[in-house]
Every structure is written in C-alpha cells, then in structure tokens.
Amino acid sequence: MTVLGLAALLSGCGGGTGPAAAAQPAPSAPAGTTGWWKPSVDNSWQWQLRGTINTSYAVDVYDIDLFDAPDATLAALKAKGRRVVCYFSAGGSEDWRSDFGQFLPADMGNPLKGWPGERWLDTRSANVRRIMLARLDLAAKRGCDGVEPDNVEGYSNNPGFPLDAASQIDFNRFLADAAHARGLAVALKNDSVQLDALGAAFDFAVNEQCHEFNECGAYAGFIAAGKPVLNAEYASSYALNTAGARDALCQSARAARMHTLVLPLQLDDSLRFSCD
Secondary structure, eight states: OOOOOOOGGGOOOOOOOOOOOOOOOOOOOOTTOOOOOOOOTTOOEEEOOSSSOOOOOOOSEEEEETTTSOHHHHHHHHHTTOEEEEEEESSEEETTSTTGGGSOGGGEEEEOTTOTTEEEEOTTOHHHHHHHHHHHHHHHHHTOSEEEEEOOOGGGSOOSSOOOHHHHHHHHHHHHHHHHHTTOEEEEESOGGGHHHHGGGOSEEEEESTTTTTOGGGGHHHHHTTOOEEEEEOOHHHHHTGGGHHHHHHHHHHHHTOEEEEOOTTOSSSSOEEOO
C-alpha cells in the first residue's frame, strides 16, 4: 500500500536472494468456469479491511479482507446484492497470516517501509506463486466475486531482489490469469506506471492517492474501456475539507468518472466520505 505520514486523525492501516524459479503459467480454467463478474465503470464501493465490517452502505462493491472477514459478513453482503472483492497481499508477506509459515526464507526480502511485520516477496519464486494460487483458491471457495492482490509494484520499491518491470508484468499477468481461471474478477492495485501494459488483463483498478499525487490521468484508458477505478484518499486536508480541499477533490473525481472515497489509512470505517 502507498505509505503517507498522516495526522493522528488518520493513523496507520497492509532477504535472501536464492535462485528464482522460472515463471509458471496460470492453470487452465476448471470445468464449468465460463466467465467472471465484469465490474461496471459506474460501480460504487466501500473499502474496509479492519474491525467489524459495516454492511450498511448502499454501494455496489465491498472490498474486504480475504482471511479476516467472517463467513457471516460475506453472506450478509451477498444477501443485500453486493459484490464482494477479497483483499490479500500478493507481493508481500505478513507475519500474522495463517499461511505465513509456508514462505521460505529465500522468498522474503526487505521490509515494507512503514508496515511492521511485512516483507517484500520474490515474485519470481515458484513457492510464492504456489501460495498465491492457494489464496485465489480460498477466494473462490469463500464465494468472493473478485480479488484485490496488493503490493504488485515491488520492483519499484527496493524489494531486496533483482526484480524489474518485465518480471513485475509477468507476475501481475500470472495473478490475473489465475484469478480468471477461478471465475474471479481481478483488480490492478496501484502500479500506475504499468497501466498500458497490464490494462487488458485486469477488470478494474484500485488506486490509492492518485488525486494527492496528481496521477489520476493515467487511468483514463481504464475508464474509457468501461472498467471502474476505485480510489481512496487519506490526506487530512480531504478528511477535514481544509479550504474546500474535499469539495475540489470530489468535483475532479466525478468529472473523471472515478469512485473516490476519503478514508482512514487503517481502513477501519472510523471515517468515510464518498464523492459519489
């Protein structure tokens, strides 16, 4: 996730370089898998990864944690007609996850700056890819409509491995193909530099802080193709609407047909403003 130092109002939210295995192709679609949910450019959303999920928002899409969200929450959202996107870290290990012990020491590199307990992964590793396939299997088993694989721009973040743009594109396409093979829609999380190369493989985008950093224009092609761009902003000036900052933000988001939320970095529903 993008890291930004924020005021107390918006307090925080989620090596070895052994020989890497050759890239693995994603498995073919299982029998009976003929397609997946195609999000609409007009879909509204809510994003909550921590705390008891507030299921009361009248939105089209909920983005929640793959591991932590209870079955009852998924059932409640489905009963209300919501589409459910399940979040997991694809490019970083998290030492509190139930499958953390499956990562090899050689799979884990430098810490993710600002995120205790997280380390970048060698996304070329056959073992890392096997774990990610198992997470996608879990998403399908749990009834998720789509997935949000996070930390898919490790090559540009000093991961501790000789990753580059080409290896990142390969890994991200691997995730997209494997998600589709399981009947899951898939989001491209950030990685805005590679949008042109990856746009066709992904069904929608989840972005953090493109308004704050003046990067939203990169998503024009996604929107023109009818793919939604779900954006979150964390700056305290937006939360407080300092000098009309949030008003201007929302005007810009609506003009671009982006679905922008102002949220706390911890994504716990303690604060929410929607520009929709």
